[in-house]
Amino acid sequence: MDAILKHRSIRKFKPSTVDKALLEGLLLAGTRAANTGNMQVYSMVVTTDPLLLEKLAPCHFNQPASKAPVQVTFCADYNRFVKWCLQRNAQPGFNNFLSFLVGYGDAFLAAQNVCLAAEEKGLGTCFLGTTMYSAKKVSEILRLPKGVIPVLTLVMGYPDEQPDLTDRLPMGGVVHWQTYADYSAEDIDRMYREKESSALTKHLLEVNKKETLAQIFTANRYPKKMNEDISAALIEMLKEQDFL
Ligand SMILES: Cc1cc2nc3c(=O)[nH]c(=O)nc-3n(C[C@H](O)[C@H](O)[C@H](O)COP(=O)(O)O)c2cc1C
Numbered sequence: 484m485d486a487i488l489k490h491r492s493i494r495k496f497k498p499s500t501v502d503k504a505l506l507e508g509l510l511l512a513g514t515r516a517a518n519t520g521n522m523q524v525y526s527m528v529v530t531t532d533p534l535l536l537e538k539l540a541p542c543h544f545n546q547p548a549s550k551a552p553v554q555v556t557f558c559a560d561y562n563r564f565v566k567w568c569l570q571r572n573a574q575p576g577f578n579n580f581l582s583f584l585v586g587y588g589d590a591f592l593a594a595q596n597v598c599l600a601a602e603e604k605g606l607g608t609c610f611l612g613t614t615m616y617s618a619k620k621v622s623e624i625l626r627l628p629k630g631v632i633p634v635l636t637l638v639m640g641y642p643d644e645q646p647d648l649t650d651r652l653p654m655g656g657v658v659h660w661q662t663y664a665d666y667s668a669e670d671i672d673r674m675y676r677e678k679e680s681s682a683l684t685k686h687l688l689e690v691n692k693k694e695t696l697a698q699i700f701t702a703n704r705y706p707k708k709m710n711e712d713i714s715a716a717l718i719e720m721l722k723e724q725d726f727l
Pocket of ligand 1: 493649
């Protein structure tokens, strides 16, 4: 539990490689995650080849963490399970949105296990959500077959930075006991106060010339148009892959 409370994302890594046996141990920890029906409808694609890493970097907008020496792309994967069903005279019914969500959720749980195991072994990690933004390109580079959709990347390596813990909302901002207690305007003010008054927020407001931190989230980091375009591309991909 102590290790979990010390989690922080690392985005700058030493060039040193990660021992293969160590890496295999981390991936094993990934497979021990709870998963729906024990079907394991996910795959972990490990990339350490510098040429492939170079090809993947633009899919992650060349962000600093995309330079990590080890990258694991977690995929919702029905390819293997459906093949097994068909080979065993069983008719699979996984061409639907629910099944994609099952694979997506299980892939995330496996990824979190790998992340925690890696941190326990002194490695730094960072998740990259850009995998889903560039799902088609990532699929091409990693040669993913039909039924396999990349949903998240976990990059790792030996840390070359020691960032502070990032803030979190107060517990009352996230936890509801028994039933959901909706937030008053005063609650919202209180819960976001620490985040809004940090030095980092002040810096971001200056650099982005915005009045509030929320505006940075809605206008700069996750703008409506970008969310809609990525959603449309994902829906298209889910259709091509017969999930929708
Ligand atoms: C699904 C997901 C996607 C993320 N995508 C990115 C990303 O693309 N780039 C990045 O630098 N960090 C990414 N992160 C890391 C978050 O920014 C980070 O966890 C958050 O700011 C809290 O900081 P901490 O992990 O240091 O506590 C992602 C995290 C998750 C869970």
